Amino acid sequence: MAAPHQGLMRARVLVRPKEGILDPQGQTVERALKALGFAGVRNVHVGRMIELELDDPQRLPEMCNRLLANPLIEDWEIEYGDGAGMTTEGAGAAANERAGAEEVRGAG
Amino acid sequence: MKFGIVRFPGSCDDVDALRAAQRVGDAVILWHAERDLHGVDAVVIPGGFSYGDYLRVGAIARFAPVMAEVADFAAEGGLVLGICNGFQVLCEAGLLPGALLPNLSLRFVCRQVALEVVRCDTPFTCACETSRELSIPVKHTTGRYYAPADQLQELTAGGQVVLRYGAGQNPNGSMNDIAGVRNAEGNVFGLMPHPEHAADPLTGSTDGLLILESLRAHVDSRVPV
Numbered sequence: 082m083a084a085p086h087q088g089l090m091r092a093r094v095l096v097r098p099k100e101g102i103l104d105p106q107g108q109t110v111e112r113a114l115k116a117l118g119f120a121g122v123r124n125v126h127v128g129r130m131i132e133l134e135l136d137d138p139q140r141l142p143e144m145c146n147r148l149l150a151n152p153l154i155e156d157w158e159i160e161y162g163d164g165a166g167m168t169t170e171g172a173g174a175a176a177n178e179r180a181g182a183e184e185v186r187g188a189g
Numbered sequence: 190m191k192f193g194i195v196r197f198p199g200s201c202d203d204v205d206a207l208r209a210a211q212r213v214g215d216a217v218i219l220w221h222a223e224r225d226l227h228g229v230d231a232v233v234i235p236g237g238f239s240y241g242d243y244l245r246v247g248a249i250a251r252f253a254p255v256m257a258e259v260a261d262f263a264a265e266g267g268l269v270l271g272i273c274n275g276f277q278v279l280c281e282a283g284l285l286p287g288a289l290l291p292n293l294s295l296r297f298v299c300r301q302v303a304l305e306v307v308r309c310d311t312p313f314t315c316a317c318e319t320s321r322e323l324s325i326p327v328k329h330t331t332g333r334y335y336a337p338a339d340q341l342q343e344l345t346a347g348g349q350v351v352l353r354y355g356a357g358q359n360p361n362g363s364m365n366d367i368a369g370v371r372n373a374e375g376n377v378f379g380l381m382p383h384p385e386h387a388a389d390p391l392t393g394s395t396d397g398l399l400i401l402e403s404l405r406a407h408v409d410s411r412v413p414v
Binding site for chain 2: 102103105106109148149151153154
């Protein structure tokens with residue numbers, strides 16, 4: 082990963098299926114791990130990771146709610162930093178609510 | 190009756206939708222980058238892979254310039270029909286409740302399905318009075334309709350479920366066999382099956398035309414302003 086530009090914050094957004102929503106992809110991966118002999122693996126979920134650099138990290142929760150995730154079906158969390166010793170700032174449904182999930186579904 | 194078929198980069202059923210609509214009335218293509226609906230009576234958002242389905246299905250298309258016009262049009266009571274990817278776009282845009290998730294099978298499905306018309310008193314199904322069961326194909330990978338329990342109850346109680354897959358026909362694991370829903374106001378409707386692919390006897394069924402004929406009948410019956 083290239084070094085971020087001066088003044089830019091590097092962040093990662095992790096998006097995963099909301100808890101309670103059937104996740105056939107996660108289930109399939111879990112079965113595949115078992116088939117390979119990896120015992121004791123549970124609650125596998127497959128999501129996606131979005132890496133970005135940005136001037137104003139305060140706006141990132143809004144970006145998550147309006148575009149990077151669909152709060153109806155997905156939870157997100159943000160990691161700040163350069164990869165080693167990243168700090169996590171928002172997580173899951175509670176964070177989505179804090180960031181004002183209701184404004185997300187408005188006209189874009 | 191003039192239909193407007195939206196074309197995004199990555200739409201692939203726009204021409205079929207155009208031809209099907211032309212069997213029923215006039216139809217034009219609406220380019221995604223234009224902020225002009227050309228005075229159409231109904232907007233059709235067709236199937237395909239708008240913007241390559243990047244990020245999530247429908248997630249990018251909802252921000253296309255034409256979608257701002259479609260949202261205004263819908264807010265004023267304009268008729269909007271979303272098919273497959275169009276349904277996904279309308280859900281992402283908040284114009285329809287719920288979301289579409291990957292098929293339970295995780296596989297692409299392409300087959301003819303039987304559909305139950307739950308209600309015929311909508312602008313999208315009013316020509317289905319005598320044919321409450323439709324045969325229309327589905328073809329998608331992300332068609333599992335989902336809404337949170339409270340929303341699902343609300344839209345079921347509110348009569349927003351317009352189409353269901355027939356018994357044993359649910360191709361994707363959609364909740365309550367839902368194949369198509371409308372908004373609370375009743376002027377926006379989305380469905381996963383493709384009416385535009387059931388518009389010619391050559392492909393085995395013309396039931397899809399009933400959806401477009403419903404729209405024409407509804408528009409024709411409106412009192413001119």
